[in-house]
Amino acid sequence: MSGPRLIGVDWGTSNLRVMRIAEGGAVLDSRSDPRGAGGLSRDQFRPVLEEVAGDWLSNGLPVIVGGMAGARGRWREMAYAPCPAGIQELARAVERPDDAAFVALIPGVAAYRDGRLHDVMRGEETQVMGLDAPSDAVVVAPGTHSKWIETQAGRIVGFRTFMTGELFGAIRKGTILGADMGEPGVDDDAFAAGVGRAFADPAITAVLFSVRIDGLAGRLTAGAAADYLSGLLIGAEVAAQSAMNDRPVVLIGAEALCHRYAAALAMGGFQDVRTADGAAATARGLWRIHEAASR
Amino acid sequence: MSGPRLIGVDWGTSNLRVMRIAEGGAVLDSRSDPRGAGGLSRDQFRPVLEEVAGDWLSNGLPVIVGGMAGARGRWREMAYAPCPAGIQELARAVERPDDAAFVALIPGVAAYRDGRLHDVMRGEETQVMGLDAPSDAVVVAPGTHSKWIETQAGRIVGFRTFMTGELFGAIRKGTILGADMGEPGVDDDAFAAGVGRAFADPAITAVLFSVRIDGLAGRLTAGAAADYLSGLLIGAEVAAQSAMNDRPVVLIGAEALCHRYAAALAMGGFQDVRTADGAAATARGLWRIHEAASR
Numbered sequence: 001m002s003g004p005r006l007i008g009v010d011w012g013t014s015n016l017r018v019m020r021i022a023e024g025g026a027v028l029d030s031r032s033d034p035r036g037a038g039g040l041s042r043d044q045f046r047p048v049l050e051e052v053a054g055d056w057l058s059n060g061l062p063v064i065v066g067g068m069a070g071a072r073g074r075w076r077e078m079a080y081a082p083c084p085a086g087i088q089e090l091a092r093a094v095e096r097p098d099d100a101a102f103v104a105l106i107p108g109v110a111a112y113r114d115g116r117l118h119d120v121m122r123g124e125e126t127q128v129m130g131l132d133a134p135s136d137a138v139v140v141a142p143g144t145h146s147k148w149i150e151t152q153a154g155r156i157v158g159f160r161t162f163m164t165g166e167l168f169g170a171i172r173k174g175t176i177l178g179a180d181m182g183e184p185g186v187d188d189d190a191f192a193a194g195v196g197r198a199f200a201d202p203a204i205t206a207v208l209f210s211v212r213i214d215g216l217a218g219r220l221t222a223g224a225a226a227d228y229l230s231g232l233l234i235g236a237e238v239a240a241q242s243a244m245n246d247r248p249v250v251l252i253g254a255e256a257l258c259h260r261y262a263a264a265l266a267m268g269g270f271q272d273v274r275t276a277d278g279a280a281a282t283a284r285g286l287w288r289i290h291e292a293a294s295r
Numbered sequence: 296m297s298g299p300r301l302i303g304v305d306w307g308t309s310n311l312r313v314m315r316i317a318e319g320g321a322v323l324d325s326r327s328d329p330r331g332a333g334g335l336s337r338d339q340f341r342p343v344l345e346e347v348a349g350d351w352l353s354n355g356l357p358v359i360v361g362g363m364a365g366a367r368g369r370w371r372e373m374a375y376a377p378c379p380a381g382i383q384e385l386a387r388a389v390e391r392p393d394d395a396a397f398v399a400l401i402p403g404v405a406a407y408r409d410g411r412l413h414d415v416m417r418g419e420e421t422q423v424m425g426l427d428a429p430s431d432a433v434v435v436a437p438g439t440h441s442k443w444i445e446t447q448a449g450r451i452v453g454f455r456t457f458m459t460g461e462l463f464g465a466i467r468k469g470t471i472l473g474a475d476m477g478e479p480g481v482d483d484d485a486f487a488a489g490v491g492r493a494f495a496d497p498a499i500t501a502v503l504f505s506v507r508i509d510g511l512a513g514r515l516t517a518g519a520a521a522d523y524l525s526g527l528l529i530g531a532e533v534a535a536q537s538a539m540n541d542r543p544v545v546l547i548g549a550e551a552l553c554h555r556y557a558a559a560l561a562m563g564g565f566q567d568v569r570t571a572d573g574a575a576a577t578a579r580g581l582w583r584i585h586e587a588a589s590r
Contacts, residue, residue, distance in 0.1 A: 072511075117512040119504070145504070161504045163470065170469030175461045202497040203535035205528060209414070209440070209456045216367075217412040233500060240498035 004028050007056055008286035009049065011067040011075075012123060013038035017279075018053040020061075025130065025284030037068035037075070045075040046100045057102075064094070064290045066106040066126035066282065080110030080120055086155030087129050091292035106289055111158050119161050121147055128156055130285030131276055133250045138241075141278075142234075142253045142261050144169075148241055162237040168230060177211040177229065180222045185256060188263070190224035194231020195238070195264045204236045234260060238268040248272040252281055299323050302351055303581035304344065306362040307418060308333035312574075313348040315356075320425065320579030332363035332370075340370040341395045352397075359389070359585045361401040361421035361577070375405035375415055381450030382424050386587035401584055406453050414456050416442055423451055425580030426571055428545045433536075436573075437529075437548045437556050439464075443536055457532040463525060472506045472524065475517045480551060483558070485519035489526020490533070490559045499531045529555060533563040543567040547576055 004020035008027075011017075014036035020028040033052045040048060050057060057063065070078030076097040081089050094104040108122035124141045128149055133139060139149040144165040150158045172178040184191075201207050211229050214220035220228055238261075249270055251258040258275045265273050299315035303322075306312075309331035315323040328347045335343060345352060352358065365373030371392040376384050389399040403417035419436045423444055428434060434444040439460040445453045467473040479486075496502050506524050509515035515523055533556075544565055546553040553570050560568050 116514075117508055119508060120511060160501055162498070162501045163472075163503050164500055166470045167466070167500060167503075170465040171462070174465030174469045175458065177458075203457070203531070204499055205459055205462060205531050206455055206457045206535060208458050208462070213412055213414060216415060219411075236498070236500050240501060 002026075004056070004059075004061060006287060006290050007053065007061050007063040008283055008290075009063065009065040009067075009069075010123065010126070010282050010286070011037045011045075011065055011069040013068050016048065016052065017282075018049070018056070019283055019286075020056055021283050021287050023287075025280075025287035027280065027283045030279075037071065040074065042073070042075060043099065045069060045097065046103075049100075049103075062290060062294070063100075063103045064106065064286050064293075065103055066286055066289075067123040070095075070105045070107055071122055076105055078105055078107040080108045080122075081125075083109060083111050083159075084152070084155045084157045085109045085125060086153075087288050087292045089155075090125060090129065090289050094289070094293050104290065104293060106286075109156055109159070111160075119159055121149075121159060121161070124149060124159075125156060126285040126289065127252055127278060127281045128285065129154070129288050130281035130283065131250055131252070133276070134248050137248045137250055138244050139250045139252060140261060140265075142251070142257045146237060148244070150244075160241075162240070164233045164237050168233050171208065171229065171233075172226065177208065177225070181225045181229070182223045184226035184230045187224040187227040190220065190227040191231040191234075191260060192263065192267065194228040194233075195235035195267050196231075198232045198235025199239050199268065202236070202239065204232065207232060207236075230260065231264070234264045235267075238264045238270075242268050245270045248274070251275045252278040254278075297321075299351070299354075299356060301582060301585050302348065302356050302358040303578055303585075304358065304360040304362075304364075305418065305421070305577050305581070306332045306340075306360055306364040308363050311343070311347065312577075313344070313351070314578055314581075315351055316578050316582050318582075320575075320582035322575065322578045332366065335369065337368070337370060338394065340364060340392065341398075344395075344398075357585060357589070358395075358398045359401065359581050359588075360398055361581055361584075362418040365390075365400045365402055366417055371400055373400055373402040375403045375417075376420075378404060378406050378454075379447070379450045379452045380404045380420060381448075382583050382587045384450075385420060385424065385584050389584070389588050399585070399588060401581075404451055404454070406455075414454055416444075416454060416456070419444060419454075420451060421580035421584065422547055422573060422576045423580065424449070424583050425576035425578065426545060426547070428571070429543045432543045432545055433539050434545045434547060435556060435560075437546070437552045441532060443539070445539075455536075457535070459528045459532050463528050466503065466524065466528075467521065472503065472520070476520045476524070477518045479521035479525045482519040482522040485515065485522040486526040486555060487558065487562065489523040489528075490530035490562050491526075493527045493530025494534050494563065497531070497534065499527065502527060502531075525555065526559070529559045530562075533559045533565075537563050540565045543569070546570045547573040549573075 019030040
């Protein structure tokens with residue numbers, strides 16, 4: 001049985017995950033901690049990592065870190081690798097923080113359009129590197145900032161960020177639509193109605209008001225309103241990307257959210273939609289980038 | 296000189312305005328109070344009105360109330376008058392609260408599409424009745440819930456609500472875009488850049504992320520970010536209504552906001568845009584509906 005060969009770290013904005021990874025990328029064991037990169041200053045990263053996984057580090061294993069540790073003001077600001085970016089490009093760009101030479105940081109990826117910075121990611125690139133996705137696929141990573149990532153031969157050639165998850169939260173908390181609104185995930189029909197409504201009209205800043213109108217008209221219960229709102233926002237995202245529906249889609253993310261996206265993608269005419277295990281993809285991506293960087 | 300003939304009340308969600316109105320609709324004097332209809336229960340309306348303007352009421356003048364006092368759970372729930380709705384239809388539909396027979400409440404207006412409730416307003420209908428707008432005009436009332444109201448021969452024949460103002464606030468307060476963001480109203484170029492960006496791409500939930508990207512790229516300062524965001528949201532609204540740009544537009548609302556909308560409308564090819572005094576329009580609308588209801 002193969003033992004641990006790598007300490008892999010996925011340092012998100014609001015969560016930290018440290019894994020012991022075997023040859024090939026399998027996760028042997030993992031630990032989570034709520035000290036995400038968003039709340040840490042430069043000199044807190046090494047102590048937090050040692051606190052969470054000091055016993056693992058003491059064995060002299062190499063450490064590779066993906067995610068937000070390379071963002072501005074965090075452990076070490078890493079320039080974004082420009083598209084197209086694959087395992088080789090990311091491996092060549094890893095850098096080591098001044099206070100921890102045993103750690104390799106993976107950069108994020110930037111998309112340019114007409115020579116101008118058009119979009120950025122930090123973290124999803126590592127997941128994409130861990131997928132065994134078909135060529136010319138679209139990887140959809142739903143979440144706070146939902147990403148649609150185009151790949152060719154395993155490299156990221158372009159991508160776009162939709163603020164779907166964050167808008168959902170801000171609208172629920174900060175507008176009249178959120179009054180009395182319950183949790184999402186209870187009413188699939190209301191979700192589908194929202195998706196359909198968003199498909200029918202691109203004016204999402206007006207279509208959102210239908211949450212209130214349908215409530216007034218008695219067509220939408222308070223219990224179903226969160227699902228309808230979720231459908232409106234995910235529907236608007238899928239509608240904007242509908243030209244891609246002739247390509248295979250790989251969904252990575254939380255299971256319940258991927259289930260919703262799969263439903264909306266099917267309504268949008270996407271024929272070939274599969275779901276991948278995001279945590280496993282992250283670990284394999286960390287392994288592959290580490291391996292390429294070690295050669 | 297003509298004395299007061301009517302007490303006109305504009306009871307908004309977060310503000311109350313009571314006016315003494317002369318023959319024809321001129322405002323002789325007015326008082327404001329922060330006790331908007333949104334925070335009052337049924338039995339608080341009469342006491343608040345008497346506290347703010349009891350001395351005026353004691354003269355036996357008729358009282359007419361527009362706005363949110365007729366909303367569900369407020370003074371008396373008033374059904375919405377369906378489109379098309381003009382002065383006659385609104386006047387016929389006024390009702391009197393059980394505890395104040397001297398008060399006439401003006402209903403809101405509802406738009407239907409395919410027999411289904413499509414949109415509602417409470418308050419803007421009274422302003423529209425007070426305009427001396429051209430026939431077949433579009434009245435744009437920007438604000439928390441921005442309204443585009445189509446009129447024919449002085450009647451409201453259809454309208455649509457955009458959540459532009461409320462989304463602006465929720466995005467500023469509740470998303471990563473709002474971090475370090477200043478106040479809007481300082482950078483016209485950033486505003487125009489936002490409008491242009493929204494015109495170029497209908498996927499507003501993705502386009503919003505450009506606030507962050509342009510900041511990262513050094514193209515957008517923190518001080519200009521609020522104006523750019525304002526441009527994105529107003530631009531998305533104007534773009535969605537661009538098919539109306541062959542009609543005259545009358546803007547009613549706060550002066551600075553109308554100025555911004557006028558700039559965005561010009562960028563969207565609207566040729567005939569004028570601005571009306573919203574407070575004067577409200578008073579004239581109250582007078583005209585009162586006069587029609589008294590016949």
